[in-house]
Amino acid sequence: MLELFSQTLAVTVPVFAMVLLGIVLKRIGWIDSAFIGTASLLVFKGCMPTLIFISLLKADTHAAIGFGLLSYFTLAMLASVGLALAWGIWRIPREDRGVYVQGAFRGNCGIVGLALAVSSYGDFGLALGGIFAAIVIVIYNVTSTVILAHYSADIRSSWRDNARGIATNPLILGVVLALPFAFFDIGLPDWLMRSAQLFADLTLPLALICIGGTLSLAAIAQASRIAVSASTMKLLGLPLVFTALAYALGFRGSELGVMFLYFGSPTAAASFVMARAYGANDKLAAAIIVLTTIAAAVTINLGMFVLGSIGAI
Incomplete structure (x- = not known):
């Protein structure tokens, strides 16, 4: 428990520190709104798609992963979108509904989830986590594109516009371009991989600094009810439902553990980037990311402790 808690903090504390750095840099005038928009x-268009491409190239796509496991995980992720959307339609004002729904289901699986899976389960965690990451990237970006476009006050789009947005989404393109290289073991020149990795490494710090630059205590206070509701669903409601269902269906050990880490990951920084791109409430998106990032250190460790105490993992 103590070791996992330390591993979780090693991932979440640097993330929150970068958000804090963004707040400080904005306060002292080193970054401004123009920088945040450009960065x-x-x-969204460059660094993150490159990170996705490289992550899939490094994942072991030929590992012996059960079809039932992948099917359940995929259906659970789709169902989480449906539950978040249903609650949002019922309880959340329309102007904030798109950001709320995205914040409630879109986990930071490709960074936090994968890092914890590798820390907890080594090579198996990397193999399964890499495949899970490819699945959620497609699901998250397709559903987020449709939901944000539908509820955007600035963007009025038809189904044809939504389809075009999905087909041209840089994050989805990163997955599509990577799949042939990953499945057919097509290597890239070392100099190209190193250059791409340097560019990809900008993703998390730059996105989190932008979040911090946008964030304000006043914004958190104004959006507290919605932000707390989305955070509660992301860290408690959805992980509890889908981990319990996975346990009931007979999943155990490292498979259940990796799924829980993905279900329970804090809201992804990409949700802020996409909210801003669609003219949605990016301050609310930032508040949800910060709240879930802080609370995940507790909820993930508590969940792993409970699963371990009942012999599930």
Whole structure:
């Protein structure tokens, strides 16, 4: 328990520190709104797709992973979108509904989830986590594109516009371009991989600094009810439902453990980038990310402790 708690903090504390750095840099005038807008666009269109591409190239796509496991995980992720959307339609004002729904289901699986899976389960965690990451990237970005476009006050789009947005989404393109290289073991020149890795490494710090630059205590206070509701669903409601269902269906050990870590990951920084790109309430998106990032250190460790105490993992 203590070791896992330390591993979780090693991932979450640096993340929150970068958000804090963004707040400080904005306060002292080293970054401004123009920088945040440009940097967010760079992350969304360049850095993050490159990170996705490289992560899939490094994942072991030929590992012996059960079809039932992948099917359940995929269905659980789709169902989480449906539950978040249903609650949002019932309880959340329309102007904030798109950001709420995305914040409630979109986990930081490709960074926090994968890092914890590797720390907890080694090579198996890397293999399964890499495949899970490819699945959620497609699901998250397709559903987020449709939901944010539908509820955007600035963007009025048809189904044809939504389809075009999905097909041209840089994050989805990163997955599509990587799949042939990953499945057919097509290598890239070492100099190209190193250059791409340097560019990809900008993703998390730049996105989190932008979050901090946008964030304000006043914004958190104004959006507290919605932000807390989305955070509660992301860290408690959805992980509890889908981990319990996985246990009931007979999943155990490292498979259940990796799924829980993905279900319970804090809200992804990409949700802020996409909210800003669609003219949605990016301050609410930032508040949800910060709240879930802080609370995840507790909820993930508590969940792993409970699963371990009943012999599930």
